[in-house]
Amino acid sequence: MDCKCFAFCTSCIDDAVTRNLHKFECDLFCELPDEVREGDTDYLRFILRYCAFIQLNDPRQKAIDSLTTMRESQSAEFLRWAGSYASLIVTFFANKINVTEDELIDLLCRVQTNAFGFPFTQENTFGWSIQSTLSLLNHDCMPNCYIAPIDERSGVMSIRASKKILPGEELTIAYMQADGNATIRDELFDRYRFHCSCRMCTPAL
Template sequence: MEVPALERFLSPGKGSGLRSRRQVRPGELLYRAEPFAYVVTKEQLGGVCEQCLQRNEHLHRCSQCKVAKYCGKSCQKEAWLDHKRECKCLQNVKPNFPPDSVRLAGRIVFKLLRQSACLSERLYSFKDLQSNAEQLSEEMKEGLGHLAHTLQLYLRAEIQDASHLPPAIDFFQIFTKNRCLNLVSVMLHQLLCLEGPQYEGWVTCNCFTISNGEMQDVGVGLYPSMSLLNHSCDPNCVIIFEGYQLLLRSIREIQIGEELTISYIESLMPTSERQKQLKRQYCFECDCCLCQDQEKDAKKLAGEEPAWKEVKDAVNEVKYPKSKEEWEKVLAKCQHLLSSHTSHLPDTNIYQLKLLDCAMDACINLEAWEQALCYGSRTLGPYRLYYPDFHPLRAVQLMRVGKLQYSQGMLPQALGTLKQAYDIMKVTHGTDHSLMQALMDLKEQCEAMMKLH
């Protein structure tokens, strides 16, 4: 497929956004980009291939560092150019493991040393990325300084002498450069899991969270030209990933001269929380229509405050369960809270909604399909309320519920749900996306089964 060119859009100036040169229809693929650098998140190590980012239960690990894991020899060979220098660094810091941001920064340094070009720098290169260091609080600067020191220690196995670094490389600037985005976890229920000092999140928010087709975090990467995109809590574009490739798609009609926008954060939060996060992570305040009218804030926090605060704390404590026992504990906690607050919290309360999602995930991982469908069905109304237009999260949720309905023999309901998912996903993902292909296959199976009955 032809890769759309960013030259179709105007860049009035560095950091000032992209504007359309022509009228754009909903569902158009506006840009496809590969990362300047990317890494698998620590939580996904061992379950996701380091090169293609595909989930695989039978990965082969690097025989030297024993950290990086791959689908097979082909992926390992393809990844070696990016991994060969970090391999020694990973061995050198054992048994410790660097934060995701430090490992990514290391890869950025090694790529700069190679002086290799990257297509995603077509409009905006790494050296162009703007630093927001002067806007950071002293506390933030101290935390970023700590990470810069950690990076120096991490790179010591490969770069003993600072003179070996490319010109103008400043470790602190690597962490503060770029007013960039955290994005598409935009669509996730959690941002990158913060590890150690809280400052980790401030660093990783300079890059894109890479998600799989079902909007689950798998990695973090830097796509320089996409840093030109500005934020709106009510955007006209979304970013979806296919492996490590970034796809920028329009979700509304965009007029000539209109700015292209994406959401840097999860819009499900109340306005005050969104503003607080944007100010803390990106040093600006949003004045989009969603922030101005605050129309849905009351519904987002409906119910009794002590109840939703308890649920909020419980949901925030859940950290990537991996074993059956861990999922069973998560489900038991969810079931207890859901039964305790039946009359205190409506499903439209955002923390109750996240609790239902968590319970659904636990049931799916425990293969309790009927229970999973019960929880999933309760989320569809709130999802429709908070994601009324074309939103990838809603498409994925509809597909998951449709799949559960199909497993329970509820064929007419399943087909209706899958058709709703299809109508949204053809805009947010496009017909060529692997998840869309899986949805169409499931829809066809459902139609075939209905004919047999």
């Protein structure tokens, strides 16, 4: 795939669905001013892929829409930025995308709340991703699971048990290394918009 804007693994290049999605999002991406394309494009790439899902009736759009936005808990600063950014995208692309400003604000909130660093286990991430199943896992400072190191050949992120799990027990992971102190709880709220109430944190609340 001859593209200077996006990188793909071999399996994606050979996949017709991915090629069609890419053509749509890349055409939009290349229309943007250089200062937008050369800046921090993590949120922009989520938006373009989401618009491509809608345009091509990809079922993964519904999987994204099913994730929580935590919109009522997002900071006023983030919501102001999200509103401004969504307005810019909708105005710039006019009739080329079938999405509203409000839908894009919800998408940005979902990314803010549900996205994983990719790879999840490395301090310096390659980028961010939303995983339809992994994004449903809740945080616990003493989790019973962890995100396994990524399979470099397939790009697959998987979950592994870190202790014995009883039937019916909720699967949890640690969104960040936590020890139950107030600083970590504040960081969890700032990033993921929830107050941790796990067994480690509850006595300190």
